[in-house]
Amino acid sequence: DVKVTQSSRYLVKRTGEKVFLECVQDMDHENMFWYRQDPGLGLRLIYFSYDVKMKEKGDIPEGYSVSREKKERFSLILESASTNQTSMYLCASSFWGGYTFGSGTRLTVV
Amino acid sequence: QQPVQSPQAVILREGEDAVINCSSSKALYSVHWYRQKHGEAPVFLMILLKGGEQKGHEKISASFNEKKQQSSLYLTASQLSYSGTYFCGTAPQGGSEKLVFGKGTKLTVNP
Numbered sequence: 087d088v089k090v091t092q093s094s095r096y097l098v099k100r101t102g103e104k105v106f107l108e109c110v111q112d113m114d115h116e117n118m119f120w121y122r123q124d125p126g127l128g129l130r131l132i133y134f135s136y137d138v139k140m141k142e143k144g145d146i147p148e149g150y151s152v153s154r155e156k157k158e159r160f161s162l163i164l165e166s167a168s169t170n171q172t173s174m175y176l177c178a179s180s181f182w183g184g185y186t187f188g189s190g191t192r193l194t195v196v
Numbered sequence: 197q198q199p200v201q202s203p204q205a206v207i208l209r210e211g212e213d214a215v216i217n218c219s220s221s222k223a224l225y226s227v228h229w230y231r232q233k234h235g236e237a238p239v240f241l242m243i244l245l246k247g248g249e250q251k252g253h254e255k256i257s258a259s260f261n262e263k264k265q266q267s268s269l270y271l272t273a274s275q276l277s278y279s280g281t282y283f284c285g286t287a288p289q290g291g292s293e294k295l296v297f298g299k300g301t302k303l304t305v306n307p
Contacts, residue, residue, distance in 0.1 A: 128299040144294065185230075185238075
């Protein structure tokens with residue numbers, strides 16, 4: 087089975103901090119994604135990467151950046167965390183088929 | 197543009213059937229369906245491709261009407277384990293792997 091591992095299950099950060107969320111997949115998938123999930127809004131795409139060093143903005147990229155230096159790792163960076171970035175963050179990977187999601191990181195910005 | 201799912205929520209008794217709909221305003225290449233249980237990650241159920249056949253297992257199946265840009269998920273003889281929130285994810289024509297997800301349909305199956 088494909089595994090997508092997110093480094094932290096819960097995080098609490100202060101406003102203005104730079105935050106790194108890490109995601110690693112073990113099946114050599116080309117595509118990796120970062121979504122945020124908020125009640126009543128569903129999953130919204132932040133960034134998408136289809137290859138190493140290749141990235142594409144999703145629907146809500148403002149305040150975020152990403153890094154993909156190796157195929158298996160896709161990092162989401164909150165440049166200066168704000169309270170409206172408090173959310174559940176889900177990483178996923180795929181190879182032209184269904185997504186496999188990580189278990190999520192619940193980030194609270196105080 | 198986010199696809200619209202209906203209904204928003206449904207409550208069933210074990211053994212009853214349910215249909216969840218997903219509708220897009222854009223021409224679609226594929227539709228995915230996922231189920232998420234409380235506190236867990238979404239789990240992939242199935243994918244329907246433009247020009248493809250209806251997919252599914254014996255009790256969970258789905259259809260894709262390309263002309264109407266709609267998909268429906270059919271849950272037959274529901275079990276307690278079917279409870280969760282169901283999301284459709286749509287990919288526009290062009291073959292992009294990026295999915296836009298609906299807001300979800302919460303399904304509760306009671307004994």
